[in-house]
Amino acid sequence: MHPARRQRLGVVLIVVFFSSLAIGLVMYAMRGNINLFYPPSEVIAGIAPQGKAIRIGGMVEDKSVQRSTDSLKVKFVITDFQASVEVIYDGILPDLFGEGQGVVVLGVLGSDGRFIANEVLAKHDENYMPPEIADSLKMSKKISAGY
Amino acid sequence: MNQMKIESLQPRLRLFIPLVLFTLIAVFLFRALSLNPASIPSAMIGRSLPEFELPVLENERLTNNADLIGRSILINVWATWCAACVIEHPFLMRLADSGIPIYGVNYKDQVVGARKWLSDYGDPYVTNIIDQHGKLGFDLGVYGAPETFFVDANGIIQYRHVGIINEDIWTSKLARLYSGLEEGVK
Amino acid sequence: MIPELGHFALIMAFVLSIALFLIPLAGSFVSNSGAMHLADSLAVGVFVFIAISFGCLSHAFLTDDFSVRLVSSHSNSLLPPMYKLSAVWGNHEGSLLLWLLILSGWMVCVAISCRSLPLVFSARVLSILGGISTGFLSFSLFTSNPYERLLPSIPADGSDLNPLLQDIGLIIHPPILYMGYVGFAVPFAFALSALMQGRLDAAWARWSRPWTNIAWGFLTLGIMLGSWWAYYELGWGGWWFWDPVENASFMPWLAGTALVHSLAVTEKRGLFKSWTVLLAIFTFSLSLLGTFLVRSGVLTSVHAFASDPSRGLFILIFLFLVVGGSLCLYAFRAPAVASRIGFNLASRESLLLFNNVIFLVASLTILFGTLFPLFMDVLGKGKYSVGPPYFNIVFLPLMALLIPFMGLGPIARWKEDRIRSWQEQLSTPVIAVIICSLVFPLMGKDSFNLWIALSILLAGWILIGLLRSLFDRLRGIRSITTLVGRLTPSYIGMFLAHCGFAISLLGIVVTQQNSQEYDLKMLPGDSKTLSGYTFLFAGVRSVNGPNFLAEEAIFEVTTEGKLVSTLLPQKRRYLSSDSIMTEAGIDAGFWRDLYVAMGEPVGSEGAWAIRLHYKPMVRWIWLGAIFIGIGGIFTAFDKRYRYRYENLVTNESNEDRKFAAAP
Numbered sequence: 001m002h003p004a005r006r007q008r009l010g011v012v013l014i015v016v017f018f019s020s021l022a023i024g025l026v027m028y029a030m031r032g033n034i035n036l037f038y039p040p041s042e043v044i045a046g047i048a049p050q051g052k053a054i055r056i057g058g059m060v061e062d063k064s065v066q067r068s069t070d071s072l073k074v075k076f077v078i079t080d081f082q083a084s085v086e087v088i089y090d091g092i093l094p095d096l097f098g099e100g101q102g103v104v105v106l107g108v109l110g111s112d113g114r115f116i117a118n119e120v121l122a123k124h125d126e127n128y129m130p131p132e133i134a135d136s137l138k139m140s141k142k143i144s145a146g147y
Numbered sequence: 148m149n150q151m152k153i154e155s156l157q158p159r160l161r162l163f164i165p166l167v168l169f170t171l172i173a174v175f176l177f178r179a180l181s182l183n184p185a186s187i188p189s190a191m192i193g194r195s196l197p198e199f200e201l202p203v204l205e206n207e208r209l210t211n212n213a214d215l216i217g218r219s220i221l222i223n224v225w226a227t228w229c230a231a232c233v234i235e236h237p238f239l240m241r242l243a244d245s246g247i248p249i250y251g252v253n254y255k256d257q258v259v260g261a262r263k264w265l266s267d268y269g270d271p272y273v274t275n276i277i278d279q280h281g282k283l284g285f286d287l288g289v290y291g292a293p294e295t296f297f298v299d300a301n302g303i304i305q306y307r308h309v310g311i312i313n314e315d316i317w318t319s320k321l322a323r324l325y326s327g328l329e330e331g332v333k
Numbered sequence: 334m335i336p337e338l339g340h341f342a343l344i345m346a347f348v349l350s351i352a353l354f355l356i357p358l359a360g361s362f363v364s365n366s367g368a369m370h371l372a373d374s375l376a377v378g379v380f381v382f383i384a385i386s387f388g389c390l391s392h393a394f395l396t397d398d399f400s401v402r403l404v405s406s407h408s409n410s411l412l413p414p415m416y417k418l419s420a421v422w423g424n425h426e427g428s429l430l431l432w433l434l435i436l437s438g439w440m441v442c443v444a445i446s447c448r449s450l451p452l453v454f455s456a457r458v459l460s461i462l463g464g465i466s467t468g469f470l471s472f473s474l475f476t477s478n479p480y481e482r483l484l485p486s487i488p489a490d491g492s493d494l495n496p497l498l499q500d501i502g503l504i505i506h507p508p509i510l511y512m513g514y515v516g517f518a519v520p521f522a523f524a525l526s527a528l529m530q531g532r533l534d535a536a537w538a539r540w541s542r543p544w545t546n547i548a549w550g551f552l553t554l555g556i557m558l559g560s561w562w563a564y565y566e567l568g569w570g571g572w573w574f575w576d577p578v579e580n581a582s583f584m585p586w587l588a589g590t591a592l593v594h595s596l597a598v599t600e601k602r603g604l605f606k607s608w609t610v611l612l613a614i615f616t617f618s619l620s621l622l623g624t625f626l627v628r629s630g631v632l633t634s635v636h637a638f639a640s641d642p643s644r645g646l647f648i649l650i651f652l653f654l655v656v657g658g659s660l661c662l663y664a665f666r667a668p669a670v671a672s673r674i675g676f677n678l679a680s681r682e683s684l685l686l687f688n689n690v691i692f693l694v695a696s697l698t699i700l701f702g703t704l705f706p707l708f709m710d711v712l713g714k715g716k717y718s719v720g721p722p723y724f725n726i727v728f729l730p731l732m733a734l735l736i737p738f739m740g741l742g743p744i745a746r747w748k749e750d751r752i753r754s755w756q757e758q759l760s761t762p763v764i765a766v767i768i769c770s771l772v773f774p775l776m777g778k779d780s781f782n783l784w785i786a787l788s789i790l791l792a793g794w795i796l797i798g799l800l801r802s803l804f805d806r807l808r809g810i811r812s813i814t815t816l817v818g819r820l821t822p823s824y825i826g827m828f829l830a831h832c833g834f835a836i837s838l839l840g841i842v843v844t845q846q847n848s849q850e851y852d853l854k855m856l857p858g859d860s861k862t863l864s865g866y867t868f869l870f871a872g873v874r875s876v877n878g879p880n881f882l883a884e885e886a887i888f889e890v891t892t893e894g895k896l897v898s899t900l901l902p903q904k905r906r907y908l909s910s911d912s913i914m915t916e917a918g919i920d921a922g923f924w925r926d927l928y929v930a931m932g933e934p935v936g937s938e939g940a941w942a943i944r945l946h947y948k949p950m951v952r953w954i955w956l957g958a959i960f961i962g963i964g965g966i967f968t969a970f971d972k973r974y975r976y977r978y979e980n981l982v983t984n985e986s987n988e989d990r991k992f993a994a995a996p
Contacts, residue, residue, distance in 0.1 A: 010678050015690055022694040022731065026701065029726035034705070037716035055718060062285060067935060072854055072942050081288045091852045092932035092942045095913040100281045162667050165611060166660040169618070172704070173653050176625065178711045180645045233488060234402065267489070 035106065043109060044083035050109045056085060057104040065099055078103060089117040096122035196302045197286035204253055204261055204275035216302040219328035221249045223272070224284060224294045226256040227264045232293045235311040236268050242317070243271035247325065251275035254284045254292050297321075299328045336401050339389025340480040343430075346382035346437070347470040349375055353463030357456035361529075369456035376444040376459050379466060380437035387421075387434045390479055394421050400487045403427060403479050409493040409909050411880040419504040420494045425628060426479035428507060433473060435508070436466050436515045443519060443544070450540065454526050461522035468651045476644045493880070493909040502562030506555060510582060513552025514620050517585060519544040520592065521617035524610045525659055528666045533606040538599035541613070543969035545596055546826070549589045550965025556582055557958035565917055570850065570928050570946040572954060575724040580703045581623030587696035588616040591689045593965070598685050602747060604674055607667040608689070614663060618656040619696065625652050626703070679752050681745040687738045691731055698727045733791065736838075739831065740794040743802035758801050766793030777949075778865060779847050788842035792835035799831055826968030833960025840953025849947040852932070856940045863947040866927060867891045868900075870943065881905040881914075886941065888918060888929050902929045925949045 037055045038048040048054055061084060064077035072091055076099075077084045087105050097103060097120060107117035200211045215222075223239060225232040243249055251272035253261045258277060265275075278284050287296065288307075297306035306324050308316075353375035360368025390403075394417045399405040407427075408420045422431040440462045447455040473479070497503075523541035527533050559579065564572040573579065592612040599609045625648045676682040702719045709717045744758055770789035774781050806819045849863045860869040871887040888900040900918030907914065917930040925947060932942025 007675055007678075010683070011686065014683075014686060018690045018694050018734075021734075022698050022727070025727045025730060026698055029723040033720045033722040033726070034717050035720060037718070053720075059285070059288075062282075069936055070854070072852055072932070072935070092930075092944055095915055100285050159664075162607070162664045165615075166657065166664050169656055169660055173649070173657070175704070175708055175711055176649055176652075179707045180649060233405070233483065233492075 037104075039080040040078060040085040041080055041083040043085050043113075043115070048109055050111055053106065053108060055104055055106050056087070056115060057102070058085075059102055060097070060099050062099050078105065085113070085115050087115045087117050087120075089120055091118075091120075093120055094122040098122075192304055192307060194304055196298060196304065197283065199276075199283045199286070201283060202277050204251070204258065204265075204277050207277075210274065210276060212302065215250060215298065216300065218248060218300050219325065220273075220298050221247060221325070222252060222287075222296040222298055223249050224252045224254045224287070224289050224292050224296075226254045226292050227260045232311075233268075235293050235313070236271070238311075238313050238317070239271040240269050242312075248273045252278050252283060252287075252289075254278050254289065255281045297324055297328055335389050336393050336398065336480045336482065339386045339393070340478070342382045342386040342389065343470065343474060343480075346379050346386065346433075347467070347474055349378045349382065350463050350467045350470055353379060354460055354467050356460075357463075358460035361453045361456050361460070364453075366452060369452050372456045372459040372463075373444045373448075375463065376437070376440040379463070380434075380441045383430070383433050383437045383470075387430055390427060390430060391418060391421050393480075394418065397491070399489070399491050400482050400484060401479075402481045402483045405483055405488045405491045407491070407494050409491040409880065411909065412491075412494060412499070413879055415504065416494060416499045419498065422507050423494050423498040423503065426473070426477045428511075429469065429473050429477055430479055431507060432511050432515060433466060433469055435511045436462070436469065436518060439516055439519055440466065443522075447540075454530065454540075457526035457529055458519075458522045461525050462518060465518050465522075465655065468655065472644075472647055472651065476647050490909070493907060496881070496905065496907045496912055496914045497566060500562065500566055502558060502566065506558040506562055509551055509558055510555025513548050513550070513555050513589075514582065514585065514623070516544065516548025516551060517589060517613075517617045517620050519548065520596075520613045521659070524613035525662060528610060528659075528662050531666055533599075533610060533668060535600050535603050538596050538609065539973065542593075542596050542600060543971075543974040545589070545593055545613075546965045546968045549586070549593050550962045550967075552582070552586050552589060553958055553962035553965060556586060557955050557962065560958075561955050564951070565919055567915075570917070570930070570944065570948065572844075572951065575702075575721040577703050578627055580699055580724075581626050584696045584699055584703070585616055585619040585623060587692050587699070588612060588619050591692035591696075592616050594685050594688045594692075598682055602674060602676070602682060604676070604682060605686075605689075607663075610667060611663060612689075612693075614656070614659045615693075618652075618659075619700070621648075621652045621655060625649060676747075677749040679745075679750050679755075681742065681747045681750070684738045684742050684745050688735065688742070691735045695728055695731045698731075699724060702727070736791045736795060739834070740798035743798050743827065743831065744805070759797060762797035762801065763794070766790060766797055769793055777847075782846050784842055784846050788839055792839050795831055795835040795838075799828055803828065821971055821973075823968040823971040823973070826964040826966075826971075828964070829967060830961045830964030833957040833962075833964060835957070836960060837954050837957025840950045840955075840957060843950040844948055844954065847949045848951075849945075851945045853943060853945070854935050854940050855943045856938060861945060863945055864925075864949075865892050866897065866947060868927075868929065868945055870941075873939065873941070876903065878905065880909065881907045883916070884931070886918075886929070886931055886943070890920065890927055898927065900927065900929045902931045904931045904933075921952060923952060926951050 035053045035055055040056060040058050042048055043056060058078040058080040061077040061079050066075045074089050077086050101122060104121045105117040106119040107115055109115050196212045198212050200209055203210050239249060249272050253275050293311055295308040295312055296304050299305050305328055357369045357372035393401045393404050394408050397410050403426055407424045408417055422428040444459055520541045527537040560572045595605050595609045595612055598605050628648060702723050705719050706717045709715060741755060770786045773789050774785045810816050855870045857870055857872045860867055869889045871889050873884055873886050876883045876885045883903040883905040885901050885903045890897045890900060898920035900920055902918035903916040905914040905916055915930050917928055920927040928946035928948060930944040935942050
């Protein structure tokens, strides 16, 4: 083969190899690691899948937060004013968490209709931050840094 | 001859690939902009005002939802801690001057500070309901401040606006909605 | 009065910037040297007026002029002066002004140091930069005016700077980050100027290399500062979250890394010309795209003031003009025929090609992950979010694949090398590295960990390649002048940057694998032991800060009975905004960090939710990044770049010809 041709073939092979590798990785990573947002009413209506990582967002219902006395376990109810979902979480709640505040919880819906959260993100409401729900707190914190 | 032309054209065409890809992405980004991510579904639209019995800021006398029924009004949720409310305020003053009744809900705030705020900046409100613990705000489905509810003469919430109201938004959209409130009742 | 002066200066800068965009560019097409000569002074004028404007805004912040809306909503009379100054760029409008200041600063640097370049070329470069600054100046003036007044009702006090931003990290992070972000405008302008001329040669690559490397170095430092800030300020002990804002700065970094390396090939060998130009355009496009994503609110969705969608639309149109225009220019003017210079598969060229493909693929996969939620939303398929696991799964294998080639890079020769010679040079040290990777993980307190062993192997592989190349350079040196001649700044810069990569790699893997983290409820008097360190919760006290009240926990950390440190994490309540903030207590060390953060009070007996971390070698991550950044900046001091552009190829020093110099 002509050397220039061979060089070109080599380049093409390298590019094809790495792009297909990347596409393979992307496909694999997309299977389990993207999660969809559902409001509580869709959870109650049975639209949200069980046993899959999803996000639920809404307001923490007044007087619904219950703490365990001997651990960090906490139970609260989030609502979109049409339906409510009970959430169980074990860990430290964010600074801005509170009753009547908007939150997004990330976790898995159990078969008993309760939501086991492994992450709770609270919303900042100092200047108006609507809880558009795809947003996370860390992001809004950084956004306000303005870059 | 013909073949040569194609050969010289083809590599040139390849150079257009980045441009095409970028244009596709730009179209998506444009669509994403017009999506309005602010649209928060409000469960309250089409429902009556929630029941409440709360003091008013001016003299701490109690008022309730029945007092608000009878004409088309705006209910503006505000607070002194809300920086965006400061920006919205001058325009609310102008709306009030043009004769639109605006009721305030002073949301999770301190009474003394709120009174001072109104005396410093001016008071566009017909009256202000003190919602110190956010109970009414919660019933209305308020996430933050400012938010404004459009309520018709029958006390039915017809629209909810999230964020500040300014001249642009008012003339392009909200003014029509407000006049719609009045016609709906007639 | 002073805010109006600032506004006026901004308008003046805008006018001059339009002139800078149009006059020299038009002059360059009609060969009017007078018009082209104007570029220098116009660039200086733009800079001076933007600097005046920036000074006026800073003055308004420092003197608490609450009649300016920006000051009243982002500052407070109680704020310490240092934070008043950083509040200038702690918001959208002010940070845009900082962005402009830095862009015009780059412009002046280009104007000063490009005097010896062909006039047509430098005039076009400055014109293109002027076009970019025109875009951002009009963005500032028409949609984000920082000088808007709150008249007649002037607030008595401001509503305070977001407490998260009241921090030393946030004072220096944005300026450094912007130096990098904006700096990529310079290679972009060089690339476009070269395209207009239709001459993509080694000269062009050599001219833009120092600028690219400096911008890239600053971007590295900026990203590092952001990560460090997130680590100690957000209170979670994480240092990278893969959130869209971080990705917005990371994508240009990845593309920039590819650019830095491919410029080396174009300069040294005249290869990859179209490709390098495309990368320069792509890198700056990613900077602009990042700006769009962060400031338009499409990803975060609306927050405070984005109820005004004109802002997002404005950047999008600007993005479309800049990127679309430059890609059009590329499509019509880039050389369509591949260069005829050949190279062997075993050569430095092909190793750098690997580098380019990997970094480009990495930035594209991250771009895909970042935009995916947006695409799905547009298509009406629901609101998705792409979590950190996606990015880890995609990114880490690519980086692991990169390293085998990276180790070979410094010793490989241009054009043609023999795999056998690589074997000869590296086989002995490789055995040593394998032994190290088996022994070192056993020396710590933790049990043998395969991932750590692997990371030592990879880091060692990078290091032996570097040391071998250093050895080759130093061999047979007799005098200090030959030493200086051989250790060129560009070689030292490459050496530092590659070392930094190895250091960060070790830090990342060890922190990831051996960290210990506990969230638990603790009463005063309770203690908990992590990896040999006993954390005793001694009590809580109240503290008054300048503009906050805090509950401060006292943690005494001991190991083997000796007091290591007393950590004082705080839970702060900022008075004017009534917001709550977590301030972590950290004992930093070369080998490990100890980290305590307070959650919330639990129950009625004075217990608190407490987060304890033991993080081994977490400092290495940032230390490595500092090496990379400084290395990048250092390369620009190479004598080659001191603008003696005549006789480009023959002028190369003998040393460089003998030892293919570093990318």
